[in-house]
Amino acid sequence: MENTNPLLEAFxxxxxxxxxxxxxxxxxxxxxxxRMDDNMVADMYGKGAIIEDFQRKMALLLGKESAVxxxxxxxxxxxxxxxxxxERGLKQVAYHPLSHLEIHEERGLHELHHIxxxxxxxxxxxxxLEDVKRIDRPIACLLLELPQRExxxxxxxxxxxxxxxxxxxxxxxxxxxxxARLLEILPFYQKSAEEICALFDSVYMSFYKGIGGVxxxxxxxxxxxxxxxxxxxxxxxxxxxxxxxxxxxxxxxYEHRAGKMAQxxxxxxELARYVNACGERIKTVPSVPVSNMFHVHMAATVEQMTPILxxxxxxxxxxxxxxxxxxxxxxxxxxLSLGDRYEAIPKVKLEEAxxxxxxxxxxx
Amino acid sequence: MENTNPLLEAFxxxxxxxxxxxxxxxxxxxxxxxRMDDNMVADMYGKGAIIEDFQRKMALLLGKESAVxxxxxxxxxxxxxxxxxxERGLKQVAYHPLSHLEIHEERGLHELHHIxxxxxxxxxxxxxLEDVKRIDRPIACLLLELPQRExxxxxxxxxxxxxxxxxxxxxxxxxxxxxARLLEILPFYQKSAEEICALFDSVYMSFYKGIGGVxxxxxxxxxxxxxxxxxxxxxxxxxxxxxxxxxxxxxxxYEHRAGKMAQxxxxxxELARYVNACGERIKTVPSVPVSNMFHVHMAATVEQMTPILxxxxxxxxxxxxxxxxxxxxxxxxxxLSLGDRYEAIPKVKLEEAxxxxxxxxxxx
Numbered sequence: 269m270e271n272t273n274p275l276l277e278a279f280x281x282x283x284x285x286x287x288x289x290x291x292x293x294x295x296x297x298x299x300x301x302x303r304m305d306d307n308m309v310a311d312m313y314g315k316g317a318i319i320e321d322f323q324r325k326m327a328l329l330l331g332k333e334s335a336v337x338x339x340x341x342x343x344x345x346x347x348x349x350x351x352x353x354x355e356r357g358l359k360q361v362a363y364h365p366l367s368h369l370e371i372h373e374e375r376g377l378h379e380l381h382h383i384x385x386x387x388x389x390x391x392x393x394x395x396x397l398e399d400v401k402r403i404d405r406p407i408a409c410l411l412l413e414l415p416q417r418e419x420x421x422x423x424x425x426x427x428x429x430x431x432x433x434x435x436x437x438x439x440x441x442x443x444x445x446x447x448a449r450l451l452e453i454l455p456f457y458q459k460s461a462e463e464i465c466a467l468f469d470s471v472y473m474s475f476y477k478g479i480g481g482v483x484x485x486x487x488x489x490x491x492x493x494x495x496x497x498x499x500x501x502x503x504x505x506x507x508x509x510x511x512x513x514x515x516x517x518x519x520x521x522y523e524h525r526a527g528k529m530a531q532x533x534x535x536x537x538e539l540a541r542y543v544n545a546c547g548e549r550i551k552t553v554p555s556v557p558v559s560n561m562f563h564v565h566m567a568a569t570v571e572q573m574t575p576i577l578x579x580x581x582x583x584x585x586x587x588x589x590x591x592x593x594x595x596x597x598x599x600x601x602x603x604l605s606l607g608d609r610y611e612a613i614p615k616v617k618l619e620e621a622x623x624x625x626x627x628x629x630x631x632x
Numbered sequence: 633m634e635n636t637n638p639l640l641e642a643f644x645x646x647x648x649x650x651x652x653x654x655x656x657x658x659x660x661x662x663x664x665x666x667r668m669d670d671n672m673v674a675d676m677y678g679k680g681a682i683i684e685d686f687q688r689k690m691a692l693l694l695g696k697e698s699a700v701x702x703x704x705x706x707x708x709x710x711x712x713x714x715x716x717x718x719e720r721g722l723k724q725v726a727y728h729p730l731s732h733l734e735i736h737e738e739r740g741l742h743e744l745h746h747i748x749x750x751x752x753x754x755x756x757x758x759x760x761l762e763d764v765k766r767i768d769r770p771i772a773c774l775l776l777e778l779p780q781r782e783x784x785x786x787x788x789x790x791x792x793x794x795x796x797x798x799x800x801x802x803x804x805x806x807x808x809x810x811x812a813r814l815l816e817i818l819p820f821y822q823k824s825a826e827e828i829c830a831l832f833d834s835v836y837m838s839f840y841k842g843i844g845g846v847x848x849x850x851x852x853x854x855x856x857x858x859x860x861x862x863x864x865x866x867x868x869x870x871x872x873x874x875x876x877x878x879x880x881x882x883x884x885x886y887e888h889r890a891g892k893m894a895q896x897x898x899x900x901x902e903l904a905r906y907v908n909a910c911g912e913r914i915k916t917v918p919s920v921p922v923s924n925m926f927h928v929h930m931a932a933t934v935e936q937m938t939p940i941l942x943x944x945x946x947x948x949x950x951x952x953x954x955x956x957x958x959x960x961x962x963x964x965x966x967x968l969s970l971g972d973r974y975e976a977i978p979k980v981k982l983e984e985a986x987x988x989x990x991x992x993x994x995x996x
Contacts, residue, residue, distance in 0.1 A: 295670035297877055306659035310846075339703055343869025376867030380744045476873055482674075483872045503740030504868050505707025508847045509840055513661055513877030 275590065278578040282587030284617055286539065289480040289525075289607035297482050300517035310510045314498060318512050322519050323486070330471050331462030332488035336497050337515055339506045341448055341474050342373050344487040347500040348470045349409055350381045351493055352442040356408035362386040363411040364395055366418035368446065380504075394424045397431045410436055413446035414464070415453055420553035420563035420603070426457050433467035443467065448474040448485075452559040455530040469493075475518035478532065478560055479525050480607060484514035525608075532560035532606045539606065542618060546626035561605040566592070568632055570600045576628045586613065586621035639954065642942040646951030648981055650903065653844040653889075653971035661846050661877060664884035674874045678862060682876050686883050687850070694814075694835050695826030696852035700861050701879055703870045705812055705838050706737050708851040711864040712834045713773055714745045715857055716806040720772035726750040727775040728759055730782035732810065744868075758788045761795045774800055777810035778828070779817055784917035784927035784967070790821050797831035807831065812838040812849075816923040819894040833857075839882035842896065842924055843889050844971060848878035889972075896924035896970045903970065906982060910990035925969040930956070932996055934964045940992045950977065950985035 279285070290296075311319035319337055327335035338344040346369070349361050361377075363369060365387040369377050377383045386407055389399035394416050412432070415421035424432075436443045445468040450461055457464060465471045470489035475481035487497055501507045536557040543552050549567045566573050573592045581587045589602040643649070654660075675683035683701055691699035702708040710733070713725050725741075727733060729751040733741050741747045750771055753763035758780050776796070779785035788796075800807045809832040814825055821828060829835045834853035839845035851861055865871045900921040907916050913931045930937050937956045945951045953966040 291671070292674040292676065292874070293670065294665065294668060294672045294674060294876060294880070296674070298665055298670060301658065301662055301665070304658060306657065306662060307655070308658045310656040310658060310660070312656065338869070340869040340872050342866070342871075346869065372866075373869075374863050374866045376869070379867050482877065483874050499738050502706070502736075502738045503743050505702070505704040505710065505737075505740070505870060506868075507706070508704050510656070510847050512658060513846065516658070 273591075275574050275578045275581070275592065278581040279587040279590040282581050283585035284613040285587040285609050286589070286613070287604045287606060288609055290609060296480070297513060297517055300482070300520035304516060311512050311515065313509055314501075314507055318515055322515050325519075326473070326486045327488055329461050330465045330473070330486070330488045332465060332471065332490065334491040334494040335486050335488035336494045336501065337511055338485045338487055338501060339483065339508065339511065339514065341368070341446075341472050341485040342376065343501065343504050343506045344472045344485045344497070345369060345411070345444070345446060346373070346377050346381055347497050347504065348444050348472065348487060348489075349377060349383055349411065350500060351496050352409040352444065352469070353381070353383055356440075356442075358406055358408045359383045360386060360405060360407045361409045361411060362388045362400070362403055362407045364388060364413060364416060365391045366416070367411060367413055368417075368448070369411070371418070392419055394419070394422050395432070396424065397428060397435060400432055400435060407441055409442040409444055411444045411446055412468075413448070415449055415559045415561065417449065417561070421449070421557065421559045421561035422554050423453060423456060423558045426459065429464075429467055442469045444469065445471040447471050449477050449559060449561070451526055451529050452478040452532065452561070455533040456558040475514070475522065477605070478529060478607065479518065479521045481518040481521045482514055484511070484518050528608075529560065531611070533557070535610045536560050536562060536604070536606045539604065539610065542622040546622055547629050549629045549632065550625075560607070561603065563601050563603050564589075565595065566600045567598065568600060568629070569598055570594055572632055573600050576625070579628065580621050580625050584617060584621040584624060586617050588621065588625070639938045639942045639945070639956065642945040643951040643954035646945050647949035648977040649951040649973050650953070650977070651968045651970060652973055654973060660844070661881055664846075664881035668880060675876050675879065677873055678865075678871055682879055686879050689883075690837070690850045691852055693825050694829045694837070694850070694852045696829060696835065696854065698855040698858040699850050699852035700858045700865065701875055701882075702849045702851055702865060703847065703872065703875065703878065705732070705810075705836050705849040706740065707865065707868050707870045708836045708849045708861070709733060709775070709808070709810060710737070710741050710745055711861050711868065712808050712836065712851060712853075713741060713747055713775065714864060715860050716773035716808065716834070717745070717747055720804075720806075722770055722772045723747045724750060724769060724771045725773045725775060726752045726764070726767055726771045728752060728777060728780060729755045730780070731775060731777055732781075732812070733775070735782070756783055758783070758786050759796070760788065761792060761799060764796055764799060771805055773806040773808055775808045775810055776832075777812070779813055779923045779925065781813065781925070785813070785921065785923045785925040786918050787817060787820060787922045790823065793828075793831055806833045808833065809835040811835050813841050813923060813925070815890055815893050816842040816896065816925070819897040820922040839878070839886065841969070842893060842971065843882065843885045845882040845885045846878055848875070848882050892972075893924065895975070897921070899974045900924050900926060900968070900970045903968065903974065906986040910986055911993050913993045913996065914989075924971070925967065927965050927967050928953070929959065930964045931962065932964060932993070933962055934958055936996055937964050940989070943992065944985050944989050948981060948985040948988060950981050952985065952989070
């Protein structure tokens with residue numbers, strides 16, 4: 269593949285990179301498998317110790333009766349919504365206008381399940397109790413994504429979540445958690461996963477975001493729900509003969525990184541301070557991160573920012589990002605999710621990079 | 633897990649096993665990855681050299697314009713049928729009463745795609761041109777499974793396939809190949825994969841049957857078809873961030889075993905002769921195998937056969953099968969698919985096992 273993007277090229281050469289755990293190469297899987305017993309018996313169509321033990325472990329973590337491992341969150345969440353819709357006999361659900369289901373799944377929920385979404389609240393804000401109360405149609409399920417990834421990983425206050433949960437219960441609306449980045453928000457809320465999940469009827473969690481596994485997801489809820497989800501998993505073509513490559517790596521990196529979420533969160537706050545000290549043209553959203561992630565918004569075009577970010581990277585060896593995207597007229601942005609890489613960057617390098625970035629932005 | 637099945641227990645202890653390539657344990661994946669470069673860059677949502685190169689290689693093998701890697705055949709085939717139905721504006725397809733879609737997928741084709749099947753021909757026979765001509769409703773697509781797994785892996789004559797293909801073309805019916813075991817039938821037909829696939833508009837092939845990979849499938853056809861299939865793959869939740877554990881193992885075992893299909897085929901014929909020499913109560917279906925697989929039918933109940941097969945296994949060290957299933961009244965069966973294990977069994981051991989089996993059957 270030809271690569272003519274100067275920012276991506278500079279980023280790939282950078283000695284230090286702000287985000288992520290490391291390159292997505294096959295060493296990630298090899299490392300996870302290395303110390304495992306060669307003769308460990310593979311899972312088989314959802315059965316066997318590898319999958320059943322991990323499902324039990326995750327059910328316990330999330331405080332749910334039962335959990336099912338899925339190849340993807342796309343599959344797990346469509347299925348969760350389908351089950352709740354079928355139970356209510358109503359093909360309508362509600363979620364945020366920038367939900368993964370709305371913008372990244374080619375309308376699978378509609379095309380496969382004939383479920384229609386009610387898009388809820390302000391695109392740039394998290395969903396509030398008021399938004400939920402304003403829904404003017406019956407819905408079977410409300411999906412909340414915590415943190416709301418496409419707006420920099422924002423979160424409502426825990427009290428707001430409790431109020432939404434209570435309201436849904438009262439109204440007979442099932443509440444589903446898109447917890448792709450669930451562990452990443454525990455340090456902000458100062459709650460256990462179980463305490464957060466207790467507000468929800470069903471929960472999805474991913475293993476290749478903050479945890480940094482290869483792929484895969486967990487869907488949890490009561491046993492009547494998860495048993496139905498297994499039937500749908502087979503229908504979707506997700507009941508693979510062997511899911512162990514994903515399960516074993518999910519478990520391995522869960523063990524390695526579940527305890528590091530507070531560190532990533534604090535580092536994200538530190539990094540956001542560096543960004544926000546670079547002048548008026550650049551800021552983080554949210555201004556103070558509430559998880560390991562945030563977005564960087566720039567009052568400059570992609571064409572203006574690309575050479576600046578490439579130059580910062582080349583001159584200081586610190587790769588801030590591999591891309592910049594358009595965000596309205598004369599505005600651009602990129603996303604940062606902190607992982608293992610950040611702690612390896614010397615402070616003096618970070619200071620040098622952001623000093624240069626601030627200087628360059630002033631010249632625009 | 634408690635295991636109180638004496639046949640399964642005996643089989644697990646057996647020094648020799650008739651079918652398969654070996655235990656399904658994680659060593660299968662470790663071996664495939666062992667010599668690969670740790671820094672090989674992972675595929676990413678269907679892009680990157682790992683997936684694109686393999687897709688090109690398989691398109692070339694199958695003689696199709698383009699190919700797409702899927703996590704499962706269940707997903708790939710439902711999608712193929714959906715695309716052909718949408719093209720024709722008709723939600724009806726035809727396939728064998730024992731097709732994988734009919735008996736192993738929880739009616740996913742109906743529940744997700746609202747497609748209804750016309751079940752074609754005799755349950756115990758392969759589909760003939762006459763069966764196809766007798767369909768009394770319009771259909772968008774005919775699916776043929778070669779070999780027909782649930783009846784022991786039977787095959788129509790190549791001339792029959794050509795006639796069905798010509799008839800479908802004439803009638804505007806798309807022809808899809810369920811080629812889960814496509815490479816396994818090439819020695820019988822004495823044709824290349826490309827020559828067989830030329831009769832079909834779309835083709836699915838699996839990587840964990842004769843090839844013995846971990847999981848995964850290829851769907852091939854013209855580019856307009858495969859491009860649509862990628863959109864549906866995302867909708868199904870099959871466009872995983874990384875599919876490399878399956879792709880790399882598929883490619884590795886393809887390279888190791890694609891050339892061994894003729895050996896497996898000849899061994900299946902030899903093994904069938906041993907079975908068919910054990911008296912009137914036991915026979916193979918088909919009587920002469922046409923691929924690496926066949927079924928063993930017994931005129932005896934599961935309760936009669938289980939102790940006999942367990943005893944043969946315990947006394948001779950040759951595990952014929954780990955299970956027996958009911959097949960009508962006072963009949964039972966099991967399936968055999970030959971792989972790498974068979975060649976390691978000394979002939980004297982085989983003779984001993986089948987002599988004992990024949991003797992025991994006489995006592996019934």
